[in-house]
Amino acid sequence: MTWNYEPAGDLDKSLAERLRHFPREPDISVYAARSLVALTIRCWLRLYHRFEVSGVEHLPLEGSFIMVANHASHLDTLCILSARPLRKLHRAFPAAAQDYFFVSVPRLAVAAIVVNALPFGRHGHIRNSLEACRHLLESAGNILILFPEGTRTRTGEIGEFKSGIGLLAAGTEIPVVPCHLAGAFEAWPKGKKFPRPRRLRLRIGAPRKYASLSPGKESSGRVSEDLRSAVVALSEITGLNSNFPS
């Protein structure tokens, strides 16, 4: 009788290499650690930042989708992850800068274990990174979280959206959900060591599809612009809302 062993693909890699490796092959202990940290983060966001979410009903119930949002601080990823139920946490993959999060071991541990990040090459390697994103979206139930500005804003304004998101979405049936997080820039701007206790509010918009567009450079620019205006529109709704102190 022969048994069928299927060892983990990253068995012979050191700890740092294993954290860097994507897709990851975690076992239940990683899931347990991630859930526990996520629970703590959720409590922290609710208590310290009085975090609120609206528009959860817009999130597709089935299939893979992309969430895009403005990027003002490290809190953004944590907030968007907190909008998902805990049991679906492990299928959400925020794209994180390879040159920032996938260098030192502590950052690697945060990126791989806590956030479950997909390494995204901002300089060069963009094609490979987009390929990894596409591969992720092929299996149903995965969520890709993207910040199309490519970096945290320095001014609090929403910057230009890069065309990568357009290349992913144009000509496909993958829904893209625009989100806007208000208050993150005031709470934890780039360069500050610790977050301040400012209110955070995440607004999730209606999903968009770009199946009618043919994939290409021109259409991807249009997708990026459309998504940016959708996020800006969400930010304006937030601003008009009187129960949200400016």
Place this chain on the structure above:
Amino acid sequence: MVAVLAVAGLVLSFLRWGLKKEIASIWATYKSWLIMAPLVFGFVFAGRAPVIIFFCLIASFGFKEFARATGLYRDWWMTGAVYLGIIAIAVASLIHQPQGAEPGDGWYGLFIVLPVYAVALIVLIPIVRNQVRGQLQSIALAIVGFIYIDWMFGHLAFLANANNAYGYLLYVIFATELNDVAAFTFGKLFGKHPLRSNISPKKTWEGAIGALAVSMALPWAMRFSFPQFGTTQLLLTGLIVGIGGQLGDLSISIIKRDIGIKDMGAGIPGHGGILDRVDSLVYVAPLFFHMAGYFYGLR
């Protein structure tokens, strides 16, 4: 221990810079020892509860490697059950004996009977999930993982409750690891006849006999670890470490060879995985535990 590490460092330095030999891999192994040894001994001296938790953590890392190597890690239920079992080992070692003739720290009866409960729990999982395909393999792997790697190694955790815990633990760990190093050294120097050619082609009779000789002499040299031991007990200690250590090493090699991998993991530079390091202890720990318990009682 400090002396052994210092002498080894001097010898290796001489080989490396004096004779310009290529020993990069051994050097990596040695550097890892320099980190591991103080860590382990630090935990042992930190007290009963820290050492129990430390050994249970090592057991869970060991099981994690085993699960990743065999593919069992994809089955969350089975691995979850085994992790629960490890927590049970820690609890049984930590709590006070509730009743009975032999009160003291650690619930001996529960600890000894844990495999029964663990097997019952593991067999229950396919029933609850209403699954058949491939379940015999999962059940068998989970049982081997729990009993062989975790519970047998976990005897070290329960040994922390013994009257002479520091002496026992420090001696067993030190002697077993020295036995490994001796087998490697004697094998490198004189090795000719393979010990078990199909299982581990690099291990030789010369290495095994050399290691046994070292392990037989060591109990007398380190008699201060267990002042109450007579000749019989010292002799048995030497045999347990000298033979048990080799057997533990070989039995993990069977697992590795059957799967077709070289090391269980790559967690410790120069050593492989954690399981590659503690494999001998898995065999030695329960044997020494019951030998000491038979003659002197464990608490």
